[in-house]
Amino acid sequence: xxxxxxxxxxxxxxxxxxxxxxxxxxxxxxxxxxxxxxxxxxxxxxxxxxxxxxxxxxxxxxxxxxxxxxxxxxxxxxxxxxxxxxxxxxxxxxxxxxxxxxxxxxxxxxxxxxxxxxxxxxxxxxxxxxxxxxxxxxxxxxxxxxxxxxxxxxxxxxxxxxxxxxxxxxxxxxxxxxxxxxxxxxxxxxxxxxxxxxxxxxxxxxx
Amino acid sequence: xxxxxxxxxxxxxxxxxxxxxxxxxxxxxxxxxxxxxxxxxxxxxxxxxxxxxxxxxxxxxxxxxxxxxxxxxxxxxxxxxxxxxxxxxxxxxxxxxxxxxxxxxxxxxxxxxxxxxxxxxxxxxxxxxxxxxxxxxxxxxxxxxxxxxxxxxxxxxxxxxxxxxxxxxxxxxxxxxxxxxxxxxxxxxxxxxxxxxxxxxxxxxxxxxxxxxxxxxxxxxxxxxxxxxxxxxxxxxxxxxxxxxxxxxxxxxxxxxxxxxxxxxxxxxxxxxxxxxxxxxxxxxxxxxxxxxxxxxxxxxxxxxxxxxxxxxxxxxxxxxxxxxxxxxxxxxxxxxxxxxxxxxxxxxxxxxxxxxxxxxxxxxxxxxxxxxxxxxxxxxxxxxxxxxxxxxxxxxxxxxxxxxxxxxxxxxxxxxxxxxxxxxxxxxxxxxxxxxxxxxxxxxxxxxxxxxxxxxxxxxxxxxxxxxxxxxxxxxxxxxxxxxxxxxxxxxxxxxxxxxxxxxxxxxxxxxxxxxxxxxxxxxxxxxxxxxxxxxxxxxxxxxxxxxxxxx
Numbered sequence: 170x171x172x173x174x175x176x177x178x179x180x181x182x183x184x185x186x187x188x189x190x191x192x193x194x195x196x197x198x199x200x201x202x203x204x205x206x207x208x209x210x211x212x213x214x215x216x217x218x219x220x221x222x223x224x225x226x227x228x229x230x231x232x233x234x235x236x237x238x239x240x241x242x243x244x245x246x247x248x249x250x251x252x253x254x255x256x257x258x259x260x261x262x263x264x265x266x267x268x269x270x271x272x273x274x275x276x277x278x279x280x281x282x283x284x285x286x287x288x289x290x291x292x293x294x295x296x297x298x299x300x301x302x303x304x305x306x307x308x309x310x311x312x313x314x315x316x317x318x319x320x321x322x323x324x325x326x327x328x329x330x331x332x333x334x335x336x337x338x339x340x341x342x343x344x345x346x347x348x349x350x351x352x353x354x355x356x357x358x359x360x361x362x363x364x365x366x367x368x369x370x371x372x373x374x375x376x
Numbered sequence: 377x378x379x380x381x382x383x384x385x386x387x388x389x390x391x392x393x394x395x396x397x398x399x400x401x402x403x404x405x406x407x408x409x410x411x412x413x414x415x416x417x418x419x420x421x422x423x424x425x426x427x428x429x430x431x432x433x434x435x436x437x438x439x440x441x442x443x444x445x446x447x448x449x450x451x452x453x454x455x456x457x458x459x460x461x462x463x464x465x466x467x468x469x470x471x472x473x474x475x476x477x478x479x480x481x482x483x484x485x486x487x488x489x490x491x492x493x494x495x496x497x498x499x500x501x502x503x504x505x506x507x508x509x510x511x512x513x514x515x516x517x518x519x520x521x522x523x524x525x526x527x528x529x530x531x532x533x534x535x536x537x538x539x540x541x542x543x544x545x546x547x548x549x550x551x552x553x554x555x556x557x558x559x560x561x562x563x564x565x566x567x568x569x570x571x572x573x574x575x576x577x578x579x580x581x582x583x584x585x586x587x588x589x590x591x592x593x594x595x596x597x598x599x600x601x602x603x604x605x606x607x608x609x610x611x612x613x614x615x616x617x618x619x620x621x622x623x624x625x626x627x628x629x630x631x632x633x634x635x636x637x638x639x640x641x642x643x644x645x646x647x648x649x650x651x652x653x654x655x656x657x658x659x660x661x662x663x664x665x666x667x668x669x670x671x672x673x674x675x676x677x678x679x680x681x682x683x684x685x686x687x688x689x690x691x692x693x694x695x696x697x698x699x700x701x702x703x704x705x706x707x708x709x710x711x712x713x714x715x716x717x718x719x720x721x722x723x724x725x726x727x728x729x730x731x732x733x734x735x736x737x738x739x740x741x742x743x744x745x746x747x748x749x750x751x752x753x754x755x756x757x758x759x760x761x762x763x764x765x766x767x768x769x770x771x772x773x774x775x776x777x778x779x780x781x782x783x784x785x786x787x788x789x790x791x792x793x794x795x796x797x798x799x800x801x802x803x804x805x806x807x808x809x810x811x812x813x814x815x816x817x818x819x820x821x822x823x824x825x826x827x828x829x830x831x832x833x834x835x836x837x838x839x840x841x842x843x844x845x846x847x848x849x850x851x852x853x854x855x856x857x858x859x860x861x862x863x864x865x866x867x868x869x870x871x872x873x874x875x876x877x878x879x880x881x882x883x884x885x886x887x888x889x890x891x892x893x894x895x896x897x898x899x900x901x902x903x904x905x906x907x908x909x910x911x912x913x914x915x916x917x918x919x920x921x922x923x924x925x926x927x928x929x
Contacts, residue, residue, distance in 0.1 A: 295614030304623020
């Protein structure tokens with residue numbers, strides 16, 4: 170990895186270390202954004218431990234575990250896509266990026282079925298079924314919908330970003346000696362993955 | 377932006393950034409420009425507009441309070457006005473203020489760079505700023521009426537009220553995003569783009585404070601982003617998060633709100649402190665006293681300032697240990713601020729002082745900030761805080777810090793860098809007249825609030841007991857003096873941009889930092905050749921040596 174290497178045609182200022190630094194700073198802000206919600210989660214779980222325990226039984230652990238596996242795999246394919254482009258294997262990298270997008274889509278479809286299943290059971294924000302439950306359970310589902318929802322938004326954004334990267338790879342903008350964009354989007358994708366790794370046990374595995 | 381365009385000469389000179397022809401011309405050449413200087417000017421214009429809107433709302437509030445009972449508006453309008461005044465002044469003027477305008481314009485120049493690290497993200501953050509501003513303004517016009525919660529959006533009222541709170545929340549969220557992007561841009565710029573030889577301790581002090589500010593922006597803003605977003609979601613969809621009716625905890629909201637909003641106070645004041653450290657050595661003709669102390673105190677303020685948020689909440693219920701810790705930390709944070717003040721005064725001591733308009737604003741800053749800061753320490757004391765909590769004492773305190781501090785710092789920077797930015801000089805005589813109007817008006821406006829707050833006048837109240845009337849009357853008269861000063865300043869700036877005396881001299885004030893070594897106004901990429909830095913900033917050797925000779929003889 171020679172980050173300071175400048176190609177002859179690069180008349181625009183290019184600083185890969187700087188780009189990566191900017192991305193890491195952005196990831197900090199994302200972590201703190203979710204950190205605020207994890208803080209809320211911990212306070213309420215401490216306050217309503219039993220209700221959280223009860224409410225978590227409503228969630229489908231198998232589906233959650235399956236989705237975790239899907240997202241972890243997508244993180245791997247993303248990392249492999251970066252390695253592939255570093256080795257100048259453009260087609261392979263492109264293929265791996267497409268697989269990542271596909272897995273992300275798969276994750277979202279699963280999530281969709283999970284959410285609609287909850288809706289069928291009458292559990293959605295402001296529903297009578299939910300409001301008849303205890304405060305702790307209302308908060309649990311409130312946090313569940315908001316946190317997985319916001320995570321879902323990040324997955325969608327990630328899909329779009331990877332799609333743009335795939336386009337750039339195809340057009341030869343991302344190459345084996347200029348791949349910092351792909352690397353940065355990869356970092357973002359791992360963040361999305363890591364947040365899910367925390368969401369999964371906190372919501373599904375506390376029964 | 378082809379390289380060819382930059383080398384076309386006008387009368388043997390490279391065109392300044394104002395004349396530079398990029399890919400677009402006319403207004404597009406500005407709103408699509410990624411040049412940090414043009415973005416700085418864009419911010420200056422949009423910021424000034426929102427500032428004037430905020431001033432108008434504040435002026436109307438003061439007019440309403442001139443006498444007890446209804447004067448010019450009903451209570452609901454008054455509630456909306458103090459909310460909008462707060463939201464606009466905080467999120468659209470004071471927080472972005474100095475970094476967005478002067479940071480954008482001068483930070484790259486001060487460290488010897490051609491631009492910020494991410495010029496396009498820089499432009500994006502301006503667009504986000506404008507979007508946020510428009511959202512806040514649109515909310516005023518839509519049915520339902522403008523938000524009436526106060527800028528703090530406290531739960532549960534912010535979930536229950538029928539006004540357009542969601543718009544205001546969303547505006548603040550978007551503005552937060554803009555602030556984050558500016559912050560990460562500045563951090564990366566300082567790390568990556570310093571000219572060769574520009575080591576950390578050769579950086580001008582304003583760069584240190586922009587850098588410290590940028591870290592607070594990046595680390596604190598996401599918390600307010602998510603918190604306000606959650607309130608908006610709660611309003612939209614009825615999700616239970618903070619609402620006590622659904623089991624939520626309103627105090628938890630307050631914690632999350634202040635975890636950002638207290639560090640935000642330092643986002644506001646730190647850049648102004650940087651400006652002061654920049655201006656004093658120039659007009660005292662002396663090397664800054666205690667460079668490293670000022671530099672590190674910026675970092676210390678950023679650090680400790682992030683750990684004191686709950687001092688806004690001493691009366692809402694907290695353990696004694698919690699109160700003790702937050703009270704102690706609040707006083708600790710006063711130390712680095714005091715270090716700065718002592719160093720500034722020490723720099724002025726025995727200096728050959730040139731009392732120009734920028735220096736006048738800086739001296740006013742020190743005076744007003746000291747009052748604001750010391751009353752802040754008073755409020756950090758638990759027993760006093762219980763007495764003055766939610767009174768106009770608090771209002772006076774934070775106006776002394778934010779307006780007397782950041783506002784006057786902003787004006788100082790404007791008058792200091794104006795000739796460099798526009799290549800024209802403002803009317804100096806007029807500027808000194810409105811300086812005094814601003815300074816006197818300010819004290820008339822806010823000092824009575826200390827007294828009546830101490831006597832028990834609550835803040836945000838539409839009506840009051842007759843015994844408070846003399847204070848309110850004085851305060852309102854002060855607002856007239858202050859506003860006339862503001863209007864004169866706006867007039868002077870507007871006129872001087874168009875018709876002011878042309879300045880081509882590189883170094884109008886005799887400053888020693890890099891911006892005074894380049895053309896006035898600066899050329900497109902600032903430097904013809906990137907300089908190699910060999911000396912510390914603020915040398916002023918000649919003056920120092922002369923001073924020593926005088927002392928010996």
